[in-house]
Amino acid sequence: MAGYYGMVVLVGVAWLVMAAQCDVSCGGRDGREGVAGSPGRDGWPGVKGEKGEPAVVAGSSLDAGVLLLKGEMGNRGLQGPMGPKGFRGNLGAAGLPGLPGSPGPEGRSSGHGQHSPQDARSAFSVIRTDSSYPSLNKPVTFQMTAVNNPGDFTAATGYFTCRVPGIFYFTFHSVAKVSLCLRIASEALTDKLGFCDYNINNDQVLSGGVVLQLAAGQRVWLESFRDQQTAEDLKDTQEKKIIFNGFQLFS
Structure with missing residues (x-):
């Protein structure tokens, strides 16, 4: 019985010796690579760094710590x-x-060429208020x-001057307390047309008129003439009114 236990002890020692030798000289096979682990979570943002120092101009003769000033x-x-x-x-x-401009000056015709119906219009009506004869x-x-449109009559001289040739009608009326003779005269007439009124201290109206065919530039005017007036009549200064009118019938 004792021998049996001794045998068991020897076998166990022999197995331990062999195992120790295999740890030193016996080579095992490489194992398989392990499975990669799950990615870790992102870390927290780092702290903001401090502001750096201003750059220094390269090659400057100034000290490295002195900045270049703006010139x-x-x-x-x-x-x-x-x-x-x-x-x-x-x-x-x-x-x-x-803005609309101011109207230009009114044109004057030379009497030649064609004229529109607007150009052919001419009319005047003037009044003498002077009490002298x-x-x-x-x-x-x-x-x-x-009325004096477009300005063919000149009151200061008493002349109407034809601008556009055509047929015209002229007439006059007068009121006076003295005998008065007036006639329409024109370069287009061979004879002057005279009208007289003989009156003694009563208001009397004298009238006359004529239709004339005028060429451009011909004039028409009203004038006083002597017939049976006395010398006293010619010196009369009582109130008198004479109205002279004219207008173009057609060109």
């Missing part, structure tokens, strides 16, 4: 050459209409103008 502005350089003309832009919106054989002048 004064230099003189303005010469103007460069003009660049090429740019493309034309789009047309802008229309501006606001300007009109000078004999001279154009009667007038102090008031009721």
Whole structure:
């Protein structure tokens, strides 16, 4: 029985010796690589670093710790050459209409060529308010103008001057307390048309009229003439009124 236990002990020692030798000289096979683990979570953001020092100009004779200061502005350089003309832009919106201009001066016709119906219109009506007796054989002048369109009659001289050739009608009316003779005169007439009224201290109306065909530049006027008036009549200064009218019928 004792021998049996001794045998068991020897076998166990022999097994331990062999195992120790295999740990030193016997080589085992490499094992398989392990499975990669799950990625870890992102870390927390780091703390913001401090602001760095300003750069120093390389090659400067100043100390490394001294910064370059901004210098004064230099003189303005010469103007460069003009660049090429740019493309034309789009047309802008229309501006606001300007103020109307003042009317121009009224034109005058030379009497030649064609005239529109508007140009052919001519009319005047003038009044003499001077109480003195009109000078004999001279154009009667007038102090008031009721109508003078477009200005063919000159009140200061008593002449109407034809601007557009055509047919005209002229008429006059007078009121006086003394004998008065008036006639319509014109370069288009061979004889002057005279009208007289003889009156003593009563208001009397004298009238006369004529239709004339005038060429451009011909004149028409009203004048006083002597017939049976006395010398006292010619010196009369009582109130008198003479109205002279004319207008163009058609050109």
